[in-house]
Amino acid sequence: MSTSPTLPVDEALPRLSELSIVDVRTPGEFATGHLPGAVNIPLDRVEARLADLRQAADRRPLLLVCASGARSEKAAVTLASHGIPATSLAGGTRGWSTAGHPLTYPPGPVRGVWAMERQVRFTAGAVVLLGLLLGLSVHPAFSLLSAAIAGGLVFSALTDTCGMAVVLGRLPWNRRGEGDVRPR
Known part of the structure; x- marks a missing residue:
């Protein structure tokens, strides 16, 4: 499997406002905390959402995120095979929060869903x-x-x-x- 381009956490932070951030974890995982401004499209739904992702990539560069970076790399490779450029966040949300950057949570109580x-x-x-x-x-x-x-x-x-x-x-x-x- 070929690898996709990755963006280190420290380089992603100042660029958040110029990126379309797509979290490819499950909705349950997404609800336990995600990058500010991220939308959730689970990895198994990426191919079904190619048209939307292509439009988003045409507007702003796509940054794909998951827990560790493995699933987002797979999603980036899938998108690249369809001619859609995307970058994966190195280290995923774990790397993001370990670096001390904030996560966003949905309104209401957060259910404890395991990774x-x-x-x-x-x-x-x-x-x-x-x-x-x-x-x-x-x-x-x-x-x-x-x-x-x-x-x-x-x-x-x-x-x-x-x-x-x-x-x-x-x-x-x-x-x-x-x-x-x-x-x-």
Whole structure:
């Protein structure tokens, strides 16, 4: 996979007002804090929103953001394959907040939604334990459930994709609507 251009946090801060900022995390993650002025278009919706993203990129440079920079780089590569230039924020929102820069929160109470990586680790661990417990107490064939998760984790690491994250991203707490990058 080719890498996309990245913008370090210290260079992004003074340029926020001249950028169209698109956060590609799930809506649940977005609600736990995002860059000022960011709109939310989850990674799995980027291709469906190409027309809007192209218009936004024509107005101002696109800065893509996620938790660590990995998903935003994937989104930038996807957009580049469609002729839409975009840059990824190096370090993502973690790098942004670690540098002491403010995050914006939606109005109302903030629900504690775990980051997608944490949701994947929890789910994978729970399914592996369930498979082992059922394999020991009910039938040995249930151990195959643990083996399937292990195989999925190896595949995920080798391909730098995560099917479990795609599935978890469709759960209600990770789906809350997405931002509008069109001018108002």
